[in-house]
Amino acid sequence: MAITPLMPVYPRSPVRPVRGEGAYLFGENGEKYLDFASGIAVNLLGHGHPHVTKAIQDQAATLMHVSNLYGSPQGEAFAQRLVDLTFADTVFFTNSGAEAVECAIKTARRYHHAKGNPHKHDLITFSNAFHGRTMGTISATNQEKLRDGFAPLLPGFKVVEFDDLDAALAAVDEHTAGFLLEPVQGEGGIRPASQHFIEGLRKACDENDLMLVFDEVQCGVARTGTLYAYEQYGVAPDIMASAKGIGGGFPLGACLATEKAAAGMVVGTHGSTYGGNPLAMAAGQAVFDVVANEEFLGNVRRTGERLRSALEQMLPNHDHLFESVRGLGLMLGIKMKTDSRAFVTYLRTRGILAVAAGDNVMRVLPPLNIEESHIREFVDGLSAAAADYDLPEAA
Numbered sequence: 466m467a468i469t470p471l472m473p474v475y476p477r478s479p480v481r482p483v484r485g486e487g488a489y490l491f492g493e494n495g496e497k498y499l500d501f502a503s504g505i506a507v508n509l510l511g512h513g514h515p516h517v518t519k520a521i522q523d524q525a526a527t528l529m530h531v532s533n534l535y536g537s538p539q540g541e542a543f544a545q546r547l548v549d550l551t552f553a554d555t556v557f558f559t560n561s562g563a564e565a566v567e568c569a570i571k572t573a574r575r576y577h578h579a580k581g582n583p584h585k586h587d588l589i590t591f592s593n594a595f596h597g598r599t600m601g602t603i604s605a606t607n608q609e610k611l612r613d614g615f616a617p618l619l620p621g622f623k624v625v626e627f628d629d630l631d632a633a634l635a636a637v638d639e640h641t642a643g644f645l646l647e648p649v650q651g652e653g654g655i656r657p658a659s660q661h662f663i664e665g666l667r668k669a670c671d672e673n674d675l676m677l678v679f680d681e682v683q684c685g686v687a688r689t690g691t692l693y694a695y696e697q698y699g700v701a702p703d704i705m706a707s708a709k710g711i712g713g714g715f716p717l718g719a720c721l722a723t724e725k726a727a728a729g730m731v732v733g734t735h736g737s738t739y740g741g742n743p744l745a746m747a748a749g750q751a752v753f754d755v756v757a758n759e760e761f762l763g764n765v766r767r768t769g770e771r772l773r774s775a776l777e778q779m780l781p782n783h784d785h786l787f788e789s790v791r792g793l794g795l796m797l798g799i800k801m802k803t804d805s806r807a808f809v810t811y812l813r814t815r816g817i818l819a820v821a822a823g824d825n826v827m828r829v830l831p832p833l834n835i836e837e838s839h840i841r842e843f844v845d846g847l848s849a850a851a852a853d854y855d856l857p858e859a860a
């Protein structure tokens with residue numbers, strides 16, 4: 466048999482981690498890696514964080530799962546915490562980012578359905594967006610590599626240029642339900658939307674009774690230096706998907722909504738077997754215990770500025786490779802003049818993990834609790850790798 470037991474849908478690298486400790490991963494044969502990928506913005510507090518680990522261990526021994534047939538003191542408590550800390554009035558818990566976005570799409574459609582406007586079912590989405598790998602979420606992007614071979618895709622999405630307010634407004638018609646976007650595009654290449662764009666979309670939603678839906682699966686949960694990125698724009702969505710970092714490594718997602726936006730989500734309209742089970746809630750609560758306070762968030766902003774300025778000082782020394790740094794907080798991207806995917810692959814051989822993204826960007830997504838020494842190690846390691854890079858590659 467030629468096919469591998471693990472369905473071969475990923476180009477898996479030779480890095481084979483078996484253990485983690487803080488900002489480091491260790492491979493099968495003891496190789497050590499500085500992990501500035503964080504499982505793609507998931508391991509917010511690095512590996513083996515004692516508070517998160519203990520919360521999961523204790524909850525696993527107490528009660529892991531019961532289903533949503535019963536009352537959920539654990540779910541109520543974490544939902545209340547999210548409601549207290551965000552724009553939202555209500556929360557649906559999922560196991561992944563794509564499911565959180567699916568719930569957001571359904572909530573937006575149901576809002577108009579409940580108001581007697583079922584014809585308002587289209588979401589306007591944006592170029593190079595990434596919302597997940599389900600049929601709904603691949604239908605919400607124009608990225609051909611995500612869609613190829615999966616037709617027929619779902620109707621109800623119209624893709625226009627990201628950060629182009631005029632294009633977004635021009636796409637609105639009598640079928641429009643709202644806009645779905647990442648305020649800071651992640652896999653598309655660490656592209657923060659402009660203030661003008663986000664404000665313009667909010668205004669259009671207010672004037673035309675449309676839903677503003679944010680996908681903060683990657684940029685949410687303290688990554689950008691505020692609990693959610695929308696806070697930095699001073700613009701609240703009606704519906705928001707959160708996941709990745711929210712469980713600190715435990716599979717957890719959430720769809721947050723205002724009371725108004727969730728008007729159609731009544732008993733029987735949605736569900737999930739695992740969603741919000743006691744084990745997942747314990748993980749989420751433990752992450753929030755650590756990150757949801759001004760001291761931690763201020764530290765993320767300061768660390769982000771230090772990392773960014775260290776990178777900005779180093780990059781000109783290798784200006785044949787690097788162009789610039791962009792992003793917010795500890796969600797940074799280095800725009801490269803060469804194939805970022807090949808360079809990220811090379812970096813792994815030097816014991817440094819980062820993540821490639823679209824637009825030839827290398828994503829730098831360290832754990833949020835890194836220290837000065839990790840910044841130095843990363844920047845020095847990156848610089849040394851850049852100095853050596855052309856030699857073996859050009860040979």
Ligand SMILES: *Cc1c(COP(=O)(O)O)cnc(C)c1O
Pocket residue numbers: 560561562563564566595596597598647651652680681682683684708709
């Ligand atoms: C990763 C990601 C998703 C999908 O999350 P999964 O947990 O892989 O389903 C959706 N939206 C954004 C912005 C993401 O970065």
